[in-house]
Amino acid sequence: MSFLRRHLALVLGLVFGACLLVAPAVAERGTLNDLWNMAFFVVLASAWNLLGGFAGQVSLGYSAFVGIGAYTTVLLAKTGWSPWLTLPVGAALAVAFSIVVGLPTFRLRGPYFTIATIGVGEAVRVIASGLEFTGGSSGVRMPPGTFEFGGNYYAMAGLALLTLALVAWLRQHAFGLSLEAIRQDIDAAEALGVHSTRAKLEAHAISAGLVAIAGGLFATNFQYISPGSVFDFRLSLTIVLMPIVGGMGTVVGPVLGAMLFSYLQIKLLASPALRDSYLFIYGGLLIAVMLFEPRGIVGLGERLLGFWARWRTPALAEAGRAG
Amino acid sequence: MQKLVVVALNSLLAAGLYATMSYGLAVIYGVMRIINLAHAGLMMLAAYATFALNDRFGLDPFLSLLVVAPAFFLLGMALYATLIRWLPRSSAGPSMQSLLLLFGVWLVLQNLAYAIWGGDTQSILTPYTMESVEVLGGRFGIPQILVFGVSIVSLVGLNLVLRRTFLGKAIRAVTQNRDAAMLAGVNAGRIAAVAFGLGTAFAAMAGSMLSTLYAFTPDFGRSFLLKAFCIIVLGGMESFTGVAVGALVLAFIENFASAYTSIPVSYEDAISFTLLVVVLVAAPGGLPGLWRMLDRRAVAR
Numbered sequence: 074m075s076f077l078r079r080h081l082a083l084v085l086g087l088v089f090g091a092c093l094l095v096a097p098a099v100a101e102r103g104t105l106n107d108l109w110n111m112a113f114f115v116v117l118a119s120a121w122n123l124l125g126g127f128a129g130q131v132s133l134g135y136s137a138f139v140g141i142g143a144y145t146t147v148l149l150a151k152t153g154w155s156p157w158l159t160l161p162v163g164a165a166l167a168v169a170f171s172i173v174v175g176l177p178t179f180r181l182r183g184p185y186f187t188i189a190t191i192g193v194g195e196a197v198r199v200i201a202s203g204l205e206f207t208g209g210s211s212g213v214r215m216p217p218g219t220f221e222f223g224g225n226y227y228a229m230a231g232l233a234l235l236t237l238a239l240v241a242w243l244r245q246h247a248f249g250l251s252l253e254a255i256r257q258d259i260d261a262a263e264a265l266g267v268h269s270t271r272a273k274l275e276a277h278a279i280s281a282g283l284v285a286i287a288g289g290l291f292a293t294n295f296q297y298i299s300p301g302s303v304f305d306f307r308l309s310l311t312i313v314l315m316p317i318v319g320g321m322g323t324v325v326g327p328v329l330g331a332m333l334f335s336y337l338q339i340k341l342l343a344s345p346a347l348r349d350s351y352l353f354i355y356g357g358l359l360i361a362v363m364l365f366e367p368r369g370i371v372g373l374g375e376r377l378l379g380f381w382a383r384w385r386t387p388a389l390a391e392a393g394r395a396g
Numbered sequence: 397m398q399k400l401v402v403v404a405l406n407s408l409l410a411a412g413l414y415a416t417m418s419y420g421l422a423v424i425y426g427v428m429r430i431i432n433l434a435h436a437g438l439m440m441l442a443a444y445a446t447f448a449l450n451d452r453f454g455l456d457p458f459l460s461l462l463v464v465a466p467a468f469f470l471l472g473m474a475l476y477a478t479l480i481r482w483l484p485r486s487s488a489g490p491s492m493q494s495l496l497l498l499f500g501v502w503l504v505l506q507n508l509a510y511a512i513w514g515g516d517t518q519s520i521l522t523p524y525t526m527e528s529v530e531v532l533g534g535r536f537g538i539p540q541i542l543v544f545g546v547s548i549v550s551l552v553g554l555n556l557v558l559r560r561t562f563l564g565k566a567i568r569a570v571t572q573n574r575d576a577a578m579l580a581g582v583n584a585g586r587i588a589a590v591a592f593g594l595g596t597a598f599a600a601m602a603g604s605m606l607s608t609l610y611a612f613t614p615d616f617g618r619s620f621l622l623k624a625f626c627i628i629v630l631g632g633m634e635s636f637t638g639v640a641v642g643a644l645v646l647a648f649i650e651n652f653a654s655a656y657t658s659i660p661v662s663y664e665d666a667i668s669f670t671l672l673v674v675v676l677v678a679a680p681g682g683l684p685g686l687w688r689m690l691d692r693r694a695v696a697r
Contacts, residue, residue: 352504
């Protein structure tokens with residue numbers, strides 16, 4: 074019991090992973106599609122959280138990395154590459170792009186960085202629609218015979234678990250602590266010897282690589298991509314909202330956010346009335362979280378746990394009232 | 397030579413609109429240290445309001461400013477009272493929380509427009525939309541000229557309010573030093589509400605005028621938000637003259653780039669973005685900061 078309590082996160086993670094990996098044996102195809110989508114969202118949200126949550130650098134341009142991964146996979150697969158071999162190439166390109174973008178924009182702080190990333194996202198989308206080898210705004214299709222759901226499912230589930238493990242490990246590590254220090258006070262972090270620009274670039278690069286691999290798997294699974302699907306502002310928006318609503322800067326938060334948003338997406342696609350008001354829902358969630366609980370679902374949960382603990386032990390409640 | 401004059405005049409016409417568009421962001425930033433991401437949504441909504449007034453009652457887009465601007469002033473005050481004032485205040489710089497909150501407002505406004513007017517592209521046609529006059533060998537559209545005129549009138553009016561009235565002086569005082577202004581008896585909370593209303597009204601005027609020049613959808617305004625942000629960064633974030641100079645600089649660079657280089661029109665937005673990054677990185681204080689720096693160097697020499 075004490076083991077369970079001490080390693081609650083680890084146990085939960087293992088249960089979550091086991092469910093994801095056992096699912097193909099028991100669940101139907103429709104459920105598996107939903108789980109695939111959830112795993113995709115877990116990768117995007119957790120990877121974004123590394124830079125946006127831990128280091129506090131909120132970027133609105135992450136669809137660029139999904140797009141780079143997806144386009145690399147499709148364009149290389151068309152020349153005869155195996156889709157699996159294209160994944161590391163897409164990741165490498167995304168890492169390179171993250172550094173090119175990061176070098177100038179990481180000189181900006183907080184909200185200024187955020188606004189610059191809106192520009193980066195727009196610029197990438199406009200350029201991808203204008204280029205010829207990307208098929209312009211009509212998009213490109215994977216070559217036939219590359220579709221295989223089973224393998225793709227395991228790859229996405231594995232990537233999600235790997236991302237979670239990596240993020241949880243990095244958080245304990247000095248690297249995670251330096252990101253946390255940057256979020257709290259960048260000047261103080263610098264004074265303590267944290268090379269802030271380097272730490273931010275590294276976090277950006279790691280998350281860009283992970284997101285690009287997810288983008289490559291996305292392209293293989295959906296077989297067709299266009300600037301409207303992978304470079305869309307809406308995708309960037311979902312990537313940002315999941316960790317924010319779930320709880321920025323925590324390991325569990327983005328997973329909760331990903332679950333919520335993949336569920337929302339299923340509901341949204343099922344009902345036309347809801348589909349037309351998804352921005353009301355997204356915007357309303359964002360407003361509610363920022364006004365009432367900037368730490369998202371995790372913060373709300375902690376608050377409720379605090380109430381419960383105080384209610385259960387009257388002495389603590391007394392102390393709380395006195396203090 | 398003649399081409400140069402025409403391009404310069406075009407830039408000047410564009411700069412008037414850009415200044416109106418940016419001033420809304422600047423006044424809100426100055427008083428509250430908040431970057432109003434909902435600015436784009438407010439411009440879009442004002443464009444639709446103008447469209448609706450024109451469609452339903454046949455009201456001229458420029459006359460409708462008299463209705464739209466006060467209505468949006470009240471809308472801005474209402475937004476402040478219901479949402480903005482509950483945010484924790486940050487003295488150092490704009491907080492992520494306020495940025496994301498206003499981002500949420502922008503999304504809600506977009507959906508509002510989708511719900512009411514649908515996602516189709518709309519535009520406003522008036523009898524003079526296609527008319528133009530010839531000045532110094534170049535042809536200039538009547539709407540462009542009207543937009544420029546209205547922009548100048550509104551900016552001059554605003555400048556008079558800021559310099560001559562108590563309210564304007566209070567706004568400037570809070571911008572310069574909030575604590576000192578409060579010590580001098582300025583009700584900073586009320587000034588913030590008025591400033592948010594003013595910023596919203598200016599966004600609305602810019603949006604209404606944009607609707608006479610461009611077609612729009614509920615997604616409209618993002619590239620103009622980036623331009624406005626670029627301008628206020630150029631202008632040093634909070635000075636009135638700075639905004640005007642920033643607007644001129646951006647308009648000239650854009651127009652000269654499209655007239656004398658082969659950059660395709662669809663990449664025009666990339667110009668403001670590149671300029672934004674260059675300025676933020678090279679001269680974070682904008683043009684006033686750069687000026688001060690050069691001044692200091694000259695003195696040192």
